[in-house]
């Protein structure tokens with residue numbers, strides 16, 4: 001079976017939602033008004049991120065210090081290594097932004113993975129966001145539906161599209177995935193909408209579900225739960 005794996009970042013590769021926590025922690029005002037508007041689709045992620053960025057104040061070093069506290073799914077690095085050994089492509093799709101995701105991946109020596117996301121940079125103590133991948137549904141900053149279609153076309157890929165995600169921004173990816181792994185909010189959504197999916201808690205569950213020879217021999221057992 002040929003696979004192309006797409007994975008969300010926040011809460012999927014990182015154990016917690018780094019972007020949400022970052023924007024909440026350094027916001028000059030309470031952002032709870034936005035969560036409500038976003039979850040009820042009155043505003044899209046792009047608009048939400050723009051407002052959050054306007055409310056944000058932190059220096060680059062404060063951001064780095066904050067991001068460095070977050071943890072990775074402990075199985076993800078060996079999952080990446082396994083995919084490489086089998087020539088299975090992996091792309092990270094995120095509706096967060098590159099500033100903290102790149103830092104996080106670099107911390108774990110995973111910065112070689114293709115990442116498609118929104119762009120964010122700190123100028124002084126302000127956050128500037130930009131949306132270089134704003135096609136698709138018009139609501140997302142980086143629409144995962146459109147991005148998966150583009151990448152599959154670019155790579156001339158024929159086979160099964162695997163997607164793993166946990167949140168609201170992953171809903172756009174559902175229709176593109178042949179095999180959908182869902183946790184947290186995305187899992188609840190799939191259950192409520194009767195969308196076929198495989199529940200997962202860590203990349204160990206994904207490895208087990210996809211590959212007969214998982215786990216890779218070198219990995220210690222019992223690291224998943």
Ligand SMILES: [Zn+2]
Pocket residue numbers: 136137138139140142143144145172
């Ligand atoms: Zn979308």
